[in-house]
Amino acid sequence: SQQGEEDPQALSIQEGENATMNCSYKTSINNLQWYRQNSGRGLVHLILIRSNEREKHSGRLRVTLDTSKKSSSLLITASRAADTASYFCALGGATNKLIFGTGTLLAVQP
Amino acid sequence: GAVVSQHPSWVICKSGTSVKIECRSLDFQATTMFWYRQFPKQSLMLMATSNEGSKATYEQGVEKDKFLINHASLTLSTLTVTSAHPEDSSFYICSASQGQDYGYTFGSGTRLTVV
Numbered sequence: 001s002q003q004g005e006e007d008p009q010a011l012s013i014q015e016g017e018n019a020t021m022n023c024s025y026k027t028s029i030n031n032l033q034w035y036r037q038n039s040g041r042g043l044v045h046l047i048l049i050r051s052n053e054r055e056k057h058s059g060r061l062r063v064t065l066d067t068s069k070k071s072s073s074l075l076i077t078a079s080r081a082a083d084t085a086s087y088f089c090a091l092g093g094a095t096n097k098l099i100f101g102t103g104t105l106l107a108v109q110p
Numbered sequence: 111g112a113v114v115s116q117h118p119s120w121v122i123c124k125s126g127t128s129v130k131i132e133c134r135s136l137d138f139q140a141t142t143m144f145w146y147r148q149f150p151k152q153s154l155m156l157m158a159t160s161n162e163g164s165k166a167t168y169e170q171g172v173e174k175d176k177f178l179i180n181h182a183s184l185t186l187s188t189l190t191v192t193s194a195h196p197e198d199s200s201f202y203i204c205s206a207s208q209g210q211d212y213g214y215t216f217g218s219g220t221r222l223t224v225v
Binding site for chain 1: 116142144146151152153154155156159201203205207213214215216217218219221
């Protein structure tokens with residue numbers, strides 16, 4: 001499958017803790033993107049990291065990319081209850097298509 | 111920022127009828143839009159790539175005669191689910207991009223229930 005595999009499938013943490021989710025893939029990519037989806041809603045783009053980049057930050061988000069291991073991680077620091085959502089990695093290739101990973105369901109307990 | 115408007119947000123239809131879902135890019139032109147399908151608690155599966163002025167490109171296993179895509183202008187793509195059946199009930203989401211270095215902007219999705 002060309003789909004990205006995310007782990008864990010589900011993660012439950014307390015407010016203030018950090019949340020880390022991982023994405024592994026098998027194909028070659030131009031970029032890797034992370035999205036957030038609240039239940040039953042559309043997706044919100046969080047961050048894009050290009051294949052020649054290793055790390056990127058945006059506010060409380062930190063994304064790493066290791067193309068040799070074909071893996072990426074998303075770290076959310078100082079989590080809040082409002083961060084509760086599903087998080088998806090998405091693989092951007094040469095064809096302009098975006099292929100989504102399996103997703104991580106994050107629950108942040110207040 | 112870029113906005114993609116999707117309509118309707120939810121629809122209930124009877125088996126055998128057709129349903130049209132619209133996806134509009136409000137403040138940018140999108141030569142390419144994408145249609146996804148999402149079952150409960152699952153990831154998004156790409157159905158097809160909608161190309162302005164030409165035929166859509168469908169992913170393997172997606173019936174092009176059942177899921178009709180029209181991209182008549184640079185700001186509008188439509189997905190028509192023809193002769194809908196209960197197994198077509200799902201969450202359908204469209205997206206568009208302003209370019210490869212940008213993230214994709216998604217519509218808010220359409221929840222289709224076929225009864």
